[in-house]
């Protein structure tokens with residue numbers, strides 16, 4: 001598939017998965033096509049991303065920033081803006097297992113991207129054995145080359161719906177802004193149920209359309225081995241981070257400004273980045289120049305999916 005074909009397959013797959021409860025592609029050619037497009041998209045992202053980059057929309061909560069600073073002073077040392085790390089911190093905060101109780105525990109992150117988030121967690125939850133798993137071969141190769149540390153932090157390629165992990169072997173399963181791309185959410189949650197040991201915890205963070213949230217509620221009622229103990233709507237904090245990233249003096253705008261691009265190309269690049277990092281969810285309105293270019297068909301117009309909420313949900317394996 002060429003790059004535009006991959007993008008079309010990915011966006012139409014996302015729409016199928018997140019908008020249509022009845023015809024969610026569960027298996028077969030459509031699901032396989034979506035996964036192949038998804039792997040290609042994140043392979044491209046892995047080629048373009050720099051050290052320290054995370055791939056989620058982030059959240060902005062000063063209380064969390066203060067707590068992270070206390071645990072890990074200078075946690076944005078690779079020059080990130082720290083919003084994405086806050087989501088990772090939230091994933092482990094307030095769980096039945098405290099941050100001082102990770103020695104020897106097995107942590108699995110499904111959909112780990114280039115591994116930067118899991119690496120960050122390894123610095124605040126000491127002594128755990130952490131594995132990051134992702135569908136994108138290039139993301140896994142980058143994570144392995146730059147971050148792996150023997151049994152303490154390793155990365156494997158795999159599919160969330162078919163985890164290459166032994167039954168009952170995981171203490172904490174982390175999943176951040178990844179499951180909305182899985183054709184079969186039920187298969188993933190059943191895999192989580194299978195690989196978690198009794199008392200193990202699934203900490204799940206993602207963005208939802210109204211339809212996908214309903215699908216998730218229906219599925220969770222049917223999976224008896226996972227007892228859901230929290231469901232927090234963190235949309236306001238996520239929107240706050242996206243808005244700060246969109247602001248004219250933001251870290252991400254400064255990174256773009258450093259690159260040698262003509263001003264119009266930079267504006268187009270900023271527009272695509274804002275769309276990818278939750279702009280529509282935070283009420284982004286493209287500038288007039290982008291509207292004109294998109295009317296002329298020069299810049300693709302992406303309205304994005306009508307995402308309704310961004311949530312943190314926690315389940316315990318019974």
Ligand SMILES: C[S@@+](CC[C@H](N)C(=O)[O-])C[C@H]1O[C@@H](n2cnc3c(N)ncnc32)[C@H](O)[C@@H]1O
Nearest residue numbers: 042054055056111113134135136159160176178
């Ligand atoms: C938006 S990125 C988030 C990455 C990372 N969790 C973060 O917050 O920076 C979504 C990730 O999910 C991965 N992914 C998508 N479908 C997957 C699947 N079926 N199995 C495993 N990983 C998948 C993608 O390759 C990508 O790395």
